[in-house]
Amino acid sequence: MPKLVVFSGAGLSAESGLETFRDADGLWAKYDPMDVCNYQNWEQNFDLVHHFYNERRKELAKVQPNAMHRYLAKIEHKWRDRIEVIHLTQNVDDLLERAGATNIVHLHGKLTELVCPKCGYIETIGYIAFDKSPCPKCGNPKVKPQIVFFYEQAPEYERLHKIFGELEKEDCVLVVGTSGRVVNISSIITFVENFGIEIGLKILNNLEASESIDESLFDKIFYTKASEAIVEIDRILREFWKL
Ligand code: APR
Numbered sequence: 001m002p003k004l005v006v007f008s009g010a011g012l013s014a015e016s017g018l019e020t021f022r023d024a025d026g027l028w029a030k031y032d033p034m035d036v037c038n039y040q041n042w043e044q045n046f047d048l049v050h051h052f053y054n055e056r057r058k059e060l061a062k063v064q065p066n067a068m069h070r071y072l073a074k075i076e077h078k079w080r081d082r083i084e085v086i087h088l089t090q091n092v093d094d095l096l097e098r099a100g101a102t103n104i105v106h107l108h109g110k111l112t113e114l115v116c117p118k119c120g121y122i123e124t125i126g127y128i129a130f131d132k133s134p135c136p137k138c139g140n141p142k143v144k145p146q147i148v149f150f151y152e153q154a155p156e157y158e159r160l161h162k163i164f165g166e167l168e169k170e171d172c173v174l175v176v177g178t179s180g181r182v183v184n185i186s187s188i189i190t191f192v193e194n195f196g197i198e199i200g201l202k203i204l205n206n207l208e209a210s211e212s213i214d215e216s217l218f219d220k221i222f223y224t225k226a227s228e229a230i231v232e233i234d235r236i237l238r239e240f241w242k243l
Helices: 046-062 067-078 095-099 157-165 185-194 226-241
Strands: 003-008 084-089 104-106 109-115 122-124 144-147 172-176 201-206 220-223
Touching: 003 157, 046 109, 046 144, 067 084, 067 095, 067 226, 084 157, 157 185, 172 226, 201 226, 220 226
Parallel strands: 003 084, 003 172, 084 104, 172 201, 201 220
Antiparallel strands: 109 122, 109 144
16 A cells, blocks of 8 residues: 655654754744754753753644644545555654544654653653652653653654665655754655655645755655645645555
8 A cells, every 4th residue: 555654753743832853933942952852961960851841742732633634634535545644753742643634653752641761661741840740650750751752762763764675666656844953854764765665745844944855866846835836736646645
């Protein structure tokens, strides 16, 4: 069955009202990621780290999925007999789930969860602030947001590479709302294509060009808000798969 692999970043959730990281008004313009998202010092910065993620959970509770989240969830279900939609998202929000999408890999973890680095216990916290209680399983006081920090292992990258390594010319890759600065999607595409993988259709949707994304790799490019690209993306996908 042909696949639609949607590789997404913070720009997918921007129109829901969640801040991106590197846009002018993004999170990294307000916080230093090396203070709040750094595996090497998060325990020393324990209160600041949890304050940062408590604030983001509070924001997440106030927002809703946007038109692109809803469109992607809709086609996953509508085309389920013909197309397998796979989400490889860098986003830690739950907006794709809330929109009804199901086949989702959170490459950088989930804001609604905590993890105990000692025993691996994962606790669902939803949108509330962490109350500094110790790990319910092993009592470790240093419980961590279940988010992949800089300099931390990202176990789900293995799945990302496996999925890209199995793409075929009947498949489509849709890149939405990412600068490509952390997961270098251009080099992943180039790498698999150099190994003879032929991805039938590659679409890019961002607000503007990113120096980390090689435009020449893509068949179609939309530098516009995701919500404004839906109609054209839908037409291209239907044409590609004769839906
Ligand atoms: N529609 C489409 N694209 C948008 C929109 C929108 N409404 N708003 C912003 N964008 C695009 C911007 O053009 C930019 O290319 O979203 C991208 C956001 O880039 P970043 O802020 O760098 O976010 P992202 O690529 O997800 O960051 C990757 O960096 O800090 C880490 O772990 C964090 O997962 C994150 C990773």
